Each structure stands twice: as C-alpha cells, then as structure tokens.
Amino acid sequence: MDTRLRRDVRFLKLYAACSTAAFAVLALAAFRQPKAANTKFEEIDVERINVVEKDGKLRLVISNRERSPGPIAYGKPFGYAGGSRPGMIFFNDEGSENGGLTFTGKQGADGKYASTVHMSFDQFNEDQVIVLQYADENGVQRKGLSILDRANVPILDLVKQQEALQKMPAGAAKDSAMKKFLEPRPGEPLAAQRLFFGRDPSKAALVVLSDKMGHPRLRMSVDSLGKASLDFLDASGKVMRSIGEQP
Amino acid sequence: MEEQLRREIRRLRRTNAAAIGLLVIVTASAFVQARAPTKFDEIDVGRINVREPDGRLRLTISNHTRLPEVVVGGKSYPLRGGTGVKSAGLIFFNDEGNEDGGLVWAGSHTAGGHEASAALTFDQFDQDETVSIEYGDQNGRRTAGISVMDRPEEPIQIFAESAMVIRAMPDGPAKDDRMRRFRASMEARGALPAQRFFAGKRPDKSSTVMLADRKGRARLRLSVDSLGSARIEFLDDSGRVTRSLTGTDAR
Numbered sequence: 001m002d003t004r005l006r007r008d009v010r011f012l013k014l015y016a017a018c019s020t021a022a023f024a025v026l027a028l029a030a031f032r033q034p035k036a037a038n039t040k041f042e043e044i045d046v047e048r049i050n051v052v053e054k055d056g057k058l059r060l061v062i063s064n065r066e067r068s069p070g071p072i073a074y075g076k077p078f079g080y081a082g083g084s085r086p087g088m089i090f091f092n093d094e095g096s097e098n099g100g101l102t103f104t105g106k107q108g109a110d111g112k113y114a115s116t117v118h119m120s121f122d123q124f125n126e127d128q129v130i131v132l133q134y135a136d137e138n139g140v141q142r143k144g145l146s147i148l149d150r151a152n153v154p155i156l157d158l159v160k161q162q163e164a165l166q167k168m169p170a171g172a173a174k175d176s177a178m179k180k181f182l183e184p185r186p187g188e189p190l191a192a193q194r195l196f197f198g199r200d201p202s203k204a205a206l207v208v209l210s211d212k213m214g215h216p217r218l219r220m221s222v223d224s225l226g227k228a229s230l231d232f233l234d235a236s237g238k239v240m241r242s243i244g245e246q247p
Numbered sequence: 248m249e250e251q252l253r254r255e256i257r258r259l260r261r262t263n264a265a266a267i268g269l270l271v272i273v274t275a276s277a278f279v280q281a282r283a284p285t286k287f288d289e290i291d292v293g294r295i296n297v298r299e300p301d302g303r304l305r306l307t308i309s310n311h312t313r314l315p316e317v318v319v320g321g322k323s324y325p326l327r328g329g330t331g332v333k334s335a336g337l338i339f340f341n342d343e344g345n346e347d348g349g350l351v352w353a354g355s356h357t358a359g360g361h362e363a364s365a366a367l368t369f370d371q372f373d374q375d376e377t378v379s380i381e382y383g384d385q386n387g388r389r390t391a392g393i394s395v396m397d398r399p400e401e402p403i404q405i406f407a408e409s410a411m412v413i414r415a416m417p418d419g420p421a422k423d424d425r426m427r428r429f430r431a432s433m434e435a436r437g438a439l440p441a442q443r444f445f446a447g448k449r450p451d452k453s454s455t456v457m458l459a460d461r462k463g464r465a466r467l468r469l470s471v472d473s474l475g476s477a478r479i480e481f482l483d484d485s486g487r488v489t490r491s492l493t494g495t496d497a498r
Contacts (some may be wrong), residue, residue, distance in 0.1 A: 009255050016262050023266065027273055039287050043294040043313065050284060064297055064305045065342065086305050087339070103306075103348055105341030105372050115341060117348045117369035117378070132393075134369040134378045141371075143378045144395050144444065197456075198378070198395045198444055205395070205443040205458040220467055222443075226460035228467035228481050245481040245489050 057095040062088050065104070072097050073125070073156050098122045105136075112138045126150040127191070144198015149212060151190045158190070189213055211235065303344040311335040311353070318346050319373065320404035324411060334364070346370065360386035374398040375440065392447015397461060399438035406433075439463075460484065 048063035061069055065086040071079040075095035087102035099122050105115030115136045120128035129150055134143040165181055168174040182190070192214030199205050203224035208216045219231045230243040294309035307315050311333040316323040321344065327334075336351035347370045354363030363384040368376040377398055382391040409429055416422040433439050441463030446456045452473035457465050464484050471477045481490040 005252060009252060009259070012259050013255070016259055016266070020262070020266055023270065038289050038291050040291045041293070043296065044290075044292055045296045045298050047298060047300065048284075049295070049297070062295075062297055062306065062308075064299045066300055086342075101350075103339040103341060103369075105345075105347055106343050107372075113372050115347065115372035117339065119367065132367070132369070132378060132380065134371065136372055139400060141377075143369075145393055197393065197446055199397065203397075203461065205460075207444075207446075207456060207458065220456070220458060220469075222458040222460055222466045224461060226462075226464075226466055226484060228458065230467070230479065243479075243492070245483070247490060 057093075058091045060088060060090055068102075071155075078156060079159050092124070096125060098124070099128070114138065123150045125154045125156070127155055140201045141199065142201055144196060144206075146193055146197075147195040149188070149192045149194055149214075151185050151188050153185065153190070184213070187212075304340045306340065307338045309335060309338075314338070314351075317407065318344065319407055320345065320402060322404070322407075324407045326407060326410055326414075341372070345373065347372070348376070354384075357386075362386075371398040373402040373404070375403055388450040390448065390450055392445055394442055394447075395444040397441045397443055397463075399433075399436075399440070401436075401438055406438075 048061065048067040050058055051060035051062075053059055057075060058069075058072065063069070063086065066083055068082050068085040068087070069089055070077050070082040070084075072091070073096040084104075085100065085102045086104060088100055089097060089102075090099040092098040099120055101119040103117045105113065105117075107113040113136070116133065118131065118133045118135075120132075121130040123129045127150055129148045131146045131148070132144075133146070135141065136143075161181060165174065165178055168177060184190075192210065192212055193208075194210050194212070194214075196206060196208045196210075205222045207220040209218040210216045213235070215233070215235045215237065217233050217235075219233065220229075221231070222228045228245055231239045232241040234240050292308075294307060294313035296304055297306040297308075299305055304315070304318070307313075309315070314327065314335060315338055317326045318324075318340065333355065334351040334353040337349055338346060338351075339348040341347040348368050350367045352365040354365075355361065361384070364382060366379055366381040366383075368379040368381070371377040375396075375398055377396050378394075379396075380393050383389070413422065413425055413429060416425060430439075441459065441461055443459050443461070443463070444457065448454045453470050455468060455470040457469075458467040459465050462484075464482070464486065466482050466484075468480045468482065469478075470480070477494055479492040480488045483489050
C-alpha cells in the first residue's frame with residue numbers, strides 16, 4: 001500500500017516536472033514567434049495596416065472606411081472623427097499627416113451617385129497643396145490636377161481658432177470674428193489655387209494659372225462646344241486679351 | 248514516512264494549482280493579444296486584401312499572379328492583362344466593392360527589347376479611368392504624362408459583357424466583324440471615351456499640353472518638338488491647324 005502510494009507520488013512528481021517544462025518551452029516559443037525577421041503569408045485579409053516607425057509613430061495607414069483615421073498632428077487626433085477616408089493616409093517624420101490616397105463612391109436609393117478618388121500631398125503642418133482628383137456628383141464632374149498655395153499658419157492653430165469661433169454666441173461679434181478669420185493674412189489668403197489642369201463641371205478642358213490671391217490670370221480652354229481660346233485676365237476676372245482660333 | 252508523503256502530495260497540489268493558474272493567464276492573454284493590432288517587423292505576402300467589416304473588398308495590394316479580376320457591377324470579369332503586361336500593385340474599390348482605380352507597375356525584357364509601364368488611375372463611377380498619370384515604354388518609344396478622359400454615362404458592365412462574348416469567339420473574319428459592329432454601335436450612341444486633356448511627353452519626343460473637344464479631337468496645343476521649336480496651335484475639328492503662334496511671330 002505504502003509503496004504503491006510512494007510510486008504514485010514519484011510518478012506525479014515526474015509528470016508535474018515534465019508538463020511544467022513543456023509548458024514553459026511552449027509559452028516562450030509563443031512569445032518569441034513575432035520576433036521572426038520575416039513573416040510569410042500567401043494572402044491575408046485585414047481591415048487596417050499601420051506602418052509604424054520603431055518608436056511607434058505612424059508613417060502610413062492603409063485601411064477600410066470604418067477604421068480610417070481622422071486628421072492627426074504630432075500623433076494626436078484633431079478636427080473631425082475617423083471613418084470617412086478609406087485608402088491610404090501618409091504621415092511625416094513627426095507623426096503628422098502629410099498626404100493620402102482615398103477612394104469612395106456609391107449610389108443612393110434614389111439612384112443618385114457620388115464618387116471621389118483623390119490623391120494629395122500636404123504642405124508641412126498644413127493642408128493639401130498638390131491634388132490629383134476625380135470628383136463626381138451624379139454626373140457633374142471636376143477632375144484633374146490642382147496646385148495650391150497655403151498660408152504659413154499651422155493647421156492646428158487654424159483648427160483651434162475655428163473651434164473657438166464656433167463656441168462664440170451667435171451675433172455681430174461672432175460674424176465679424178468669422179469674417180476676420182476667413183480674410184487673407186497680410187498678403188496671403190488661407191488657400192489659393194495657383195494651377196489647374198483638367199476638366200471642369202461645365203465640360204471645358206482647361207489650363208488655368210492664377211495669381212497668389214487665387215485669381216485666374218491666364219486660361220487656356222476648349223469649351224463644351226469645342227471653342228478654343230487663350231485668355232489673359234485681370235484680377236477681377238475680366239478678359240484683357242483673348243487669342244482665338246482666328247487671328 | 249506517512250508525514251513526508253503527505254507533505255509531498257501537498258506540494259504537488261500547490262504546484263499543480265499554480266501551473267493551472269499560469270496556464271489560464273497565458274491563454275487569456277494570448278486571446279486578448281489577438282484583439283489588439285498584431286505586430287510584425289516585416290511581412291512577406293503574395294496579396295493583402297483590405298476589407299470592410301461585411302467582407303467587401305476596399306483595396307488589394309498584390310503581386311502579378313494574384314492581381315484580382317476586374318470587378319464591375321458586383322461581378323468579376325477575367326479581362327485584365329489582355330496585352331500580356333504583367334502588372335502588380337494596388338487596385339482600389341469603391342463603397343459598393345466595384346473597382347475605381349489603381350496604382351500598378353510592370354517592366355521586363357522581351358525578345359525584341361523591353362516593355363515597361365507604371366500608372367496611377369482614377370475611374371469614373373461605374374466606368375473606366377478618367378484621370379491618370381501614366382508612363383508607357385515599348386522598346387524606347389515612351390509616353391509619360393497626365394491625362395483626363397471623358398467617359399460615357401452608361402455602366403461599363405455593358406462593355407464588359409460584350410467584350411467577354413467577343414473574346415470567347417475564335418479568331419477570324421466573324422470575330423473581326425463582330426468587333427467592328429460593337430465599336431460602331433458604341434460610337435453611334437456616343438459611348439466612346441474622349442481624351443480631353445494631356446500634359447506630358449510623346450513618343451515623337453515632343454513635350455506638349457493638349458486640350459481637346461468632347462469628341463477627343465485636339466483643338467488647342469502647346470508644344471516644344473524634338474528640335475526645340477515651340478508653338479501654340481489652334482486646330483479645327485478635322486485636325487487642320489488654323490492658327491499657329493511661335494516665338495518669331497511679329498506682334
């Protein structure tokens with residue numbers, strides 16, 4: 001009796017030692033696995049990929065609509081919530097957004113559709129300055145390449161000012177503060193389109209070069225009826241010289 | 248003796264309890280870990296599918312072999328790669344899971360030289376590419392630039408269905424005739440694409456900015472040709488130059 005018990009205990013001890021050792025090896029292996037240099041897959045399904053620097057700072061987010069980020073500066077979200085920009089969002093060395101490539105489009109129950117495919121590069125700490133885009137509201141299309149100037153004001157400051165303005169009670173004070181906010185800073189508007197290449201909602205093919213206030217000054221166009229012209233304009237939009245098909 | 252045995256059993260019980268406890272914690276933490284983003288320093292893949300929660304494709308990133316079929320109107324058509332170019336890259340899909348653009352590249356030596364291309368394209372809703380930046384190269388005959396196209400209002404699925412039928416036909420006069428009639432009917436109902444804008448370089452080694460009318464006929468063109476001569480030209484709808492401005496014109 002006694003010897004049998006002793007044999008059982010000895011067996012149990014051995015079993016406990018073995019299973020503990022096996023468990024330790026397995027646990028260690030499980031934790032070590034992600035450190036393998038290259039993980040190989042034939043095909044994977046994901047909702048979002050974050051490409052991060054060693055310190056965890058975002059460099060690139062590739063995601064579906066639901067998991068797409070809102071604006072981020074210095075690693076912190078600001079402005080509006082995520083969930084509206086499926087595609088890719090780019091970030092600079094400081095973890096601030098500096099461009100993206102997004103694509104959306106759907107038809108509503110009423111048969112009307114809206115679609116936008118967009119790639120943009122942002123000015124440092126500002127918004128987009130190079131934009132390649134196709135935007136379509138149920139057949140009304142604007143598509144091409146734009147180049148913009150942006151004021152030398154950090155986008156975070158602008159957002160803070162805008163949020164403060166929105167909190168003001170409605171009235172004359174708010175209106176004049178809003179007007180001041182939208183006015184050009186000394187000599188430069190918040191944003192000015194300097195160049196457009198493409199096709200506008202009037203179905204004209206266009207090259208438009210604009211001054212630093214965003215006013216078109218030189219325009220090449222072939223309109224929806226096929227009429228070609230090369231126009232010089234003044235700051236108010238009046239055509240000063242027009243060169244057409246006939247001398 | 249009896250006392251020692253009892254002590255050992257007690258110790259075994261304790262070890263066992265501790266091991267089970269540890270197992271529970273590790274297992275639980277493994278499951279928790281799986282819910283947070285999974286971390287890799289580097290991965291090798293044949294293809295990545297970015298999907299919406301309902302499984303709809305939003306983006307594929309893939310090698311050539313796994314490049315997805317064309318998906319329009321919710322249906323796949325094996326129409327890609329008809330030219331034999333082995334593109335790889337990114338294909339974009341809209342909120343309805345239909346293709347709406349891509350960023351693809353290819354390049355290889357061929358028996359006669361080489362063939363290379365790279366393109367970023369944005370598609371009109373339920374249609375084909377409408378904005379593109381593209382480089383194409385056939386044995387040194389190179390085009391590179393940005394184009395804007397007008398596309399018909401009708402869904403591209405109409406085109407895809409016909410293309411599938413024609414592709415399945417045996418080569419010969421019947422197929423050629425069918426192709427001609429198909430093109431003629433598209434032209435008759437105004438369903439052919441029209442390039443409205445191009446800025447870039449052409450195979451004749453000119454650089455150009457071209458604006459076209461709604462039928463895709465160049466009507467205003469800025470160019471510097473391979474010999475360095477610069478001009479602005481106005482053209483009529485038959486392609487005849489009606490006015491030409493150059494640097495030596497008297498004002």
